[in-house]
Amino acid sequence: MSLNPDPDTADRLLAAQAAADVKGRSLWKDARQRFMRNRAAVAGLVALVLICIFAFFGGFLAQYEPDYVDFSLIGANASQGVPSFETGHYFGTDSSGRDLYARTVQGTRISLLVGIVGAGVAVIVGTLYGAIAGYTGGRTDGAMMRSVDILMSVPYMFVLILMLVIFGRSILMLFIGIGLISWLDMSRIARGQTLTIKGKEFVEAAVATGVRPMTIILRHIVPNLLGLVIVYATLLVPQMIITESFISFLGLGIQEPNTSLGALISNGASNMQYGVIWQLAFPLFFFVITLFAFFFVGDGLRDALDPKDR
Template structure:
């Protein structure tokens, strides 16, 4: 038996000049290729959609409300959330009623505590929902649960989707206006960090030598100063407000961006395309702005995306401890601070701004992770 292959099974391929050099893969730019890979990341798309919705609500949310930012009525203070169509579903907590449990040795004492708590002359709006007799064997006290409808007690026919705060102001309007202020502070701080950090890190790495040594020692000094100390000093010098917070965030916030850009420029400045540009007579400014910085744009965008939620959180932290925005200005931090004071009695005052801030933090971090993979050429399939 011969081991030679049967020549009849093989057919000579045709040599077609029109398709022999044809490229089947479509020609895509860097941004087109990155967008295609970003769309495949469901988590990043989810984060992007959440952020777009939050930004739209921050811009347009107060328009949907019939209550202004300065509308204040103490008789409408601490109105619980009430939304059309959901008011008949009690377990959602959006029916406008205040549910509270009261414990005592007997049901009569529990009822007295409930009536003393609400302090309303018209008791028809207080309804017993759950009653539990005391159990002497287990030592469990008597428990009564009441639902108080302040909308009915005050004769209010309007809906407050997020309820009202202790001064009777609409929380829906204040949450989205506070979100707008927090996003403004974060975006401005991130833009300044990016502008200063990219320029500083690029110049330091490109010129190198003594220039790089001096500039890096300055960064090390700034990094060694606690950020909170810088913020307190700035607020002591300036009046507490948006400008003081932005300046405080940008004094030391650009150092991380500068270090990242410096590392990338150090890696790129010895490559052939930089040598070719220098040989052709390109100036230092042109080499930095046209060749080196554009090749680090991916890391710059990713780092900026991580900077924005950090700035929002830091602004909220400052407002929470009383060093941020002052009344009547509002932000997510001031709203959470106001809600924390009434957490045990009216938790909804803090829950809604806390949910918005959590969604912003999660959205930016998920989107930044997706951008990190999409903008990295090594991740191309």
């Protein structure tokens, strides 16, 4: 018997050895590499990290508390509260004599919390609702999604303002109100993806082995929606911030002595006629940079996790 393998066997052995030497890349590693090649997304991520550092640690550099009033810089002397490092008012003062730097730090922190918590509530509720509807199917799916259609026909801003007026204008109610109204779009997206996923082999295998439907949804359906959920949540945060800013601009959002970027922009816009540009410029700068950072990161994640591009 010849000890030398035939050419076809040798080629197969070489191909198998070459395949074994190649290190496979996971989904998340591949997505991370694609994300890092997107310069706009990386720049947005860096800007977002810096804004978070400013919002949560910038207060340590403040010389004054957000509610401290300098009575010498209110009324007719409000225009004298210009930005100055000598006085400790880095961003100047507002029309009430309060340090604008400290209030901008507080407003940025509250706006970020409203956006992140609101988006988190919307994503959790919408994903579970859509996954249950899509996996169950039949009349249950029809009833659940018709309920979503009815709720989507109700004016979003009207419901939110009505909730704030009835239950009180608190930060907690703003979190709950924005989150619980914003889950409708996420539920329709999750349902559509669930209809595709529930026909996969691993779901059929789980059904054949007797796994309960709710366990299948939580362990098999929802984890496969994670990429889509991350992208949608990243794009939903700036929408939540804009909604909160609009509500605060109307005077129905964050109440004194707390503040948000929307409330600061509203106060700054009302004082533009007196030439105090800094009261509008600094809050508006952080507002715009935050929105662009989230949008760029969301676009980068969408491109990185898109299976068609991969």
